[in-house]
Amino acid sequence: MSRHSTISWRSCLLGLVILCLFGSSVGWAREAAGPSIPPNFLAYPPYSGFSWEATHLLPVTHDNFMVVETDDGALYRGMVQARAMTEKQDERTRQERARQAKLTAVPARWTSQFEAMKSAATGDAAYQKGNGMPAAIRLYTAAAVDFHRAHPVTIERSEDFYRRQPSAQGPLSSVQVTALGHAIERFKAVLDLPDADKVPRAMAAAYMLGRSYALRDQTGDIPKAEKAFERTRSMARDGFPDPDGLAVASYGEQARLRRAQGDLAGALHLYAEQAAHGSVVGVESLKWVSQALYQDPQGMAKVENIPIGQRVLIAYALQANDDGRILDYAYTPGQHSPIFYGFYDPKGMQPILTIAKSWPPAKIAWPDRLAALAFRAGDRDFARHLLVNQHSPLAWWLRAKLQVADGKLAAAETSYRRVVTMTGMHDTAVNSLSPFNGAAACSEMAQLERVRGQFIQAIKDTLTCTAKYGWQHQDSGIVEYLADRVLTTGELMHLVDAYPVSDRKPSVQWQPYDVAVRILHSVLAKRLVREGRFKEAIHYADPTGDWRLRSDDPSYDTGLSPTLKNQLDLIRAYVNAKDQSVHADTDVKRAQAWYQLALLTRMYYSDITAHDSVMHAQDGGPAYPGISSAERLRLKQNYAGPDQANLHWYIARKDALHAAKLVPARSQAYAAILCHGAHWMFQAPPVDGRDPGKLYAATYRLYLRNGAYVPWGRSFGRHCPDPDFAKAAVPEWRYEAGKWFKRVRQDAYAVGASIILGLVLAGWLVGKSLSRKGGRGN
Secondary structure, three states: OOOOOHHHHHHHHHHHHHHHHHHOOOOOOOOOOOOOOOHOOOHOOOOOOOHHHHOOOOOOOOOOOOOOOOHHHHHHOOOOHHHOOHHHHHHEEEHHHHHHHHOOOOOHHHHHHHHHHHHOOOHHHHHHHOOOHHHHHHHHHHHHHHHHHHHHOOOOOOOOOOOOOOOOOOOHHHHHHHHHHHHHHHHHHHHHHHHHHHHHHHHHHHHHHHHHHHHHHHOOOHHHHHHHHHHHHHHHOOOOOOOOOOOHHHHHHHHHHHOOOOHHHHHHHHHHHHHOOOHHHHHHHHHHHHHHHHHHHHHHOOOOHHHHHHHHHHHHHHHHOOOOOOOHOOOOOOOOOOOOOOOHHHHHHHHHHHHHOOHHHHHOOOHHHHHHHHHHOOOHHHHHHHHOOOOOOOHHHHHHHHHOOOOOOHHHHHHHHHHHHHOOOOOOOOOOOOOHHHHHHHHHHHHHHHHOOOHHHHHHHHHHHHHHHHOOOOOOOHHHHHHHHHOOOOHHHHOOOOOOOOOOOOOOOOOOOHHHHHHHHHHHHHHHHHHHHHHHHHHHOOOOOOOOOOOOOOOOOOOOOOOOOOOHHHHHHHHHHHHHHOOOOOOOOHHHHHHHHHHHHHHHHHHHOOOOOOOOOOHHOOOOOOHHHHHHHHHHHHOOOOOOHHHEEEHHHHHHHHHHHHHOOOOOHHHHHHHHHHHHHHHHEEEOOEEEHHHHHHHHHHHHOOOOOOOOOOHHOOOOOOOOOHHHHOOOOHHHHHHHHHHHHHHHHHHHHHHHHHHHHHHHHHHHHHHHHHHOOO
């Protein structure tokens, strides 16, 4: 054998050994000495979504400009997350808009004349019809009529939103140019009025003056248009009412002019200003520019000296390379704002990275964003290079993922904690993460802690993140899983003691944090019930909620108190029934307690005894990918089977049989109890070799063998009345004696009535006979 063949053989053997070792460490289904890493940690491409990036290109402004894009209702609602606006802020904005609208409304006494002006054929005719009206309204309305003559087309923004390029404007006719000239003069006349007189139409006049100059586009018109748009914003800052959001709209109109002149940097800055105010149209415009850059192989080179341009191009590239599986990668529900899903286009990603690699570091304006794109492209070395000396939340998140890839789990956990510390629900900083991504980083940190065996800390951090992000972080699944299947009872009790249940009203005021804490208490209470520690279970049971049965719902069995409304009530009832089933002073009372146990188990097993996570052998693995030997050992120790979620039908039937044995076999209660037991088998699925059909038949045979005839016997096992325990409590001899005395009384009444009737009849006959004899004697 040659030396080379020996090396080849040894290399192959070594390769096989490494492959076997690697294979044994991948997947939760195999035993492993150390933790296996969830693949989602590396598959999920971290980015905040185009709408978020577009609205965070510039610092938050404090000019209180109104944003009104009423024809973009659905798109506007999609921007709420990006704008980080609370409901209270939104309500204040609506109230302020209503206040300003009153200042610009046409007075009621001028309404009919105003409508006549709008229907005029020309601005001059409209002006004549407005004789006597307030000067600002009269001048503006006449100018608007002329503007409409020159530009009659109205673009529906919500339809235009998904077009890849904005519509082009054709050349104007001489009639249109003349009309625009008249409009311009009247818009200027409005602005020349004293401030008090021009208030109703000041903002509209300035904005429309800019649009008129831009539309006419004669020599010197474009600079005038820009000045008019700048004046629009200046007047809004000075307090002129702007209920139509024209100040924000003016950013986009001016940016359009800059873009037409080839001033890419100026256009991007104005669009960014518009988007920073929460404008969907501003985001839409940035999307158009970014798309054109992305489709240009030299697009990155064109924004080499435009930091905002680099960021929107990278943001577009990240979203264009989202193949729709982002929600499969993340550990938290939610989604990025639906700006332009469906434009999956990976081919433009590599030119951006290639050009950026040729630049000196100082040229890269957003290293963390570019590192995310490199990570998405699988170029981890370039991503590591870009992250040197970067400390934004996104940088620390990417660093954590790269540390996971390198097997440095402790360092990765530290990096994740930096991300969580630096992010929040309403961040407005330029380098912040969206709430979706902040919550996702929280979830990944908790999952990494679970993988590393830090189970209690994983629950604590999940609760902290849930309180921080609210509905963006509804990751209560890991809390439920760890509490139910991984922690010991002692560990869980110690943890729950630190998290009391909120006294907020359910349904209306509950937040995800409240729900997660309730889950902890509920899981512990049920575990204590299963362990027979009833007093402690009552202490930890969740006292909130209102789960009372609807008496008009035929899908529920009756027989339980209507006052049972939450887990605490249910466990108290269960514990009391357990006690009475043993210590009640009569058989019938014990039977009634067993029947209560049967009903509670059948209807509320999930709130009293059930596991919150699947425990059956067929589904007994971990609930999440990635597992350590410590977690697997705990899963085995806490294993319970078969699945309680289906076994409860059979437990309820068994309890019902206990109850039936304690009541007289010929009683109605006996038949009714067995009827319910059979009914549950009629509904139950097979579990662990149990055949519900056979048990149904066995229950029915038991009734036929021992029970008495009942009028509803034909519907046995399908429609069952409540057991009459009060009647069953009466001894059978007393019951039979009562029936005999009743019959005797009934017979006595009949005999007495017959005697009386006979006496009456006899008296009548005697009287008649005497009357005849008397007649003959006379």
